[in-house]
Amino acid sequence: xxxxLSDLLDIGIExxxxxxxxxxxxxxxxxxxxxVVIGVSGGVDSSTTLALAVKALGSSKVHxxxxxxxxxxxxxxxxDALDVIKLFNVNYDKIVIDEIYDAFTKKLPIYxxxxxxxxxxxxxRIRMILLYYYANKHNYLVIGSGDRSEILIGYYTKYGDGxxxxxxxxCLYKTQVRHLAIHLGIPPKIAHKPSSPRxxxxxxxxxxxxxxxxxxxxxxxxxxxxxxKPDEVxxxxxxxxxxxxxxxxxxxxxxxxxxxxxxxSIPGVKQPVKELFIDQ
Numbered sequence: 001x002x003x004x005l006s007d008l009l010d011i012g013i014e015x016x017x018x019x020x021x022x023x024x025x026x027x028x029x030x031x032x033x034x035x036v037v038i039g040v041s042g043g044v045d046s047s048t049t050l051a052l053a054v055k056a057l058g059s060s061k062v063h064x065x066x067x068x069x070x071x072x073x074x075x076x077x078x079x080d081a082l083d084v085i086k087l088f089n090v091n092y093d094k095i096v097i098d099e100i101y102d103a104f105t106k107k108l109p110i111y112x113x114x115x116x117x118x119x120x121x122x123x124x125r126i127r128m129i130l131l132y133y134y135a136n137k138h139n140y141l142v143i144g145s146g147d148r149s150e151i152l153i154g155y156y157t158k159y160g161d162g163x164x165x166x167x168x169x170x171c172l173y174k175t176q177v178r179h180l181a182i183h184l185g186i187p188p189k190i191a192h193k194p195s196s197p198r199x200x201x202x203x204x205x206x207x208x209x210x211x212x213x214x215x216x217x218x219x220x221x222x223x224x225x226x227x228x229k230p231d232e233v234x235x236x237x238x239x240x241x242x243x244x245x246x247x248x249x250x251x252x253x254x255x256x257x258x259x260x261x262x263x264x265s266i267p268g269v270k271q272p273v274k275e276l277f278i279d280q
Contacts, residue, residue: 002236003222005214009179011172016180017055020168024056027166028141035061036143037134039127039161040092041073041198042080044181044191045169049145051184052168054088063134064092067127069101072120073198080190087185093134097126120199124160132163141165149174149213152220153247154254155205161197162257173217211246215239219247 028036036053040046053062066081078094085092101123105111113119131142144164146156151170156162169177174195181191195205195213206212215237222233223244230248234241263273 001238003218003226003233005175005218008173008175008217008221011176011179013180013183016172017052017183020052020171021056024053024143024166024168028057028061031141031165032139033141034139035063035141037063037065037131037138037140038143038145039131040064040066040081040085042077042084042190043193043195044178044186045147045150045174045195046081046145047084047186047190048177048181048184049143049169050084050090051088051181051186053143054090055184059089059091062088062090063138063140064090065127065130065134066092066094067097067130068094068198069097069123071098072123072201072203077198080187080193084186084190087187095130097123097130100126116200116203120197120203121157121160123199124157124197125163128160128163135165143168144170146170147174147177148172149216149220151258152224153209153216153250154257155209155250156197156257157199158257173220174213175217209250211243215243216247219244223248 024036035057038046038050038053040050050062050064064081064085066078066085068078082092104122104126105119128142134140135142142164144161144167146161146164146167147169148171150156151167169180172180178191182188196203197205209216218237219233219239222228222237223230226233226236228236230244231241233239233244260273265271
């Protein structure tokens with residue numbers, strides 16, 4: 001093995017904090033926004049993003065939403081979310097989405113209670129609607145908490161938790177986020193909590209993915225950071241080759257999530273959509 005977890009964690013943590021907090025401040029300033037709103041789940045990603053936002057902007061410019069569906073989110077997660085919100089002295093609202101979800105499903109003639117993925121995505125998109133309501137009302141940006149691991153394998157809901165204005169930890173793998181969380185003072189039980197989007201009862205990320213995040217991160221690091229071929233990644237990490245190909249397949253199947261919707265090109269027009277920058 002030539003690639004180990006220590007390679008991923010050797011990121012120069014203070015430099016990372018400085019880069020990300022500057023990114024958050026500049027994003028808010030350039031948008032002319034008053035602050036940010038963030039959904040806090042009680043997991044490591046949203047807790048770490050909350051801590052970075054407060055460090056960048058101050059607690060008065062960060063507003064948190066806790067948005068559980070009580071049928072899918074354990075009360076422990078809500079308590080953890082409250083603990084981290086209080087730790088960083090952030091104003092928040094708790095909106096239980098059970099009745100909102102039920103209002104949608106009662107109007108859907110094709111609704112089926114057994115469709116975990118479809119129904120889970122509905123919950124994620126309801127949360128997106130609530131976050132953008134707050135953003136529109138208060139001139140906030142919606143700050144997302146997706147990490148690089150989830151982005152590269154497409155483990156998020158398109159136009160759900162993937163619908164945000166900025167992704168401060170989108171440059172960090174899950175294992176790096178856990179490392180950063182401890183550095184920022186996130187309680188260890190949250191920093192090391194097994195990940196789950198909680199979109200349906202009993203959902204656990206690593207069980208659903210069929211790999212641990214350590215394996216996923218080492219594979220992604222080998223492929224994207226080191227530019228290795230699949231067999232080289234397997235050799236250098238000690239992870240089975242079929243798992244390497246599984247991660248590659250997840251990346252390929254979710255390319256549409258990482259791109260703008262496709263637009264046809266008219267002959268003679270090289271770029272259908274182009275930003276215009278004019279100095280004033």
